[in-house]
Amino acid sequence: MKISLVSDTITVIELSPEEMTQYDFTFDKSDYSSAHTRRVLWSIIDDAARITGKTVEVSKGLEIDFLPDIKGGGLLIICEGEEENIKAHKLSAVSVFQSSDINSILDFAKAASGLFSPEASSLYQQNGTYRLCVRSKKSAFYFLAKEFCLSDITAPYCFESTKECWQCLIEENALEILSGTASEQ
Numbered sequence: 001m002k003i004s005l006v007s008d009t010i011t012v013i014e015l016s017p018e019e020m021t022q023y024d025f026t027f028d029k030s031d032y033s034s035a036h037t038r039r040v041l042w043s044i045i046d047d048a049a050r051i052t053g054k055t056v057e058v059s060k061g062l063e064i065d066f067l068p069d070i071k072g073g074g075l076l077i078i079c080e081g082e083e084e085n086i087k088a089h090k091l092s093a094v095s096v097f098q099s100s101d102i103n104s105i106l107d108f109a110k111a112a113s114g115l116f117s118p119e120a121s122s123l124y125q126q127n128g129t130y131r132l133c134v135r136s137k138k139s140a141f142y143f144l145a146k147e148f149c150l151s152d153i154t155a156p157y158c159f160e161s162t163k164e165c166w167q168c169l170i171e172e173n174a175l176e177i178l179s180g181t182a183s184e185q
Helices: 016-024 035-052 083-089 102-112 140-147 157-166 174-179
Strands: 001-004 010-015 061-067 075-081 094-099 120-127 129-135 151-153 165-171
Touching: 001 035, 010 035, 010 120, 035 075, 061 140, 075 102, 075 140, 094 102, 094 140, 102 129, 102 140, 102 174, 120 174, 129 157, 129 174, 140 151, 165 174
Parallel strands: none
Antiparallel strands: 001 010, 010 075, 061 075, 094 129, 094 151, 120 129, 120 165
């Protein structure tokens, strides 16, 4: 178990495939409403608290995102605090992810499909570099993008300048189209 204390209110726990088996935790069968899933999550959180000495403040609010990694393990992203504090690491605006490798973007889209439903997504290209623009309130998008080596472009007005200056390849539902999960209408 690898634990990263990103801030006072955000903890990322990386589980190996072996640890996933040890905790009897699978992403395809995980459901927050399931007693088994909640028991497993709290067991992982308790173990992490023992290792780090940092306790999770449930009374202040808690958001847990989980996503698989490409090695068969997974990441748990735990955000503590009032809704306003959680928003600091949530993607409430459009996030722009960049890569010169279209395969990284395709792999990211496939991994994200079924895990997240973004409010909007689009794909742009310029001089062999691709930008995937995603509007979502899920902080897990950010961590999943890092797993696929996508750069997070955080410059002010990046989305607007991308829309104006880059060639639009897919204007709407880019993640669904790239992952092959877009529904035909």
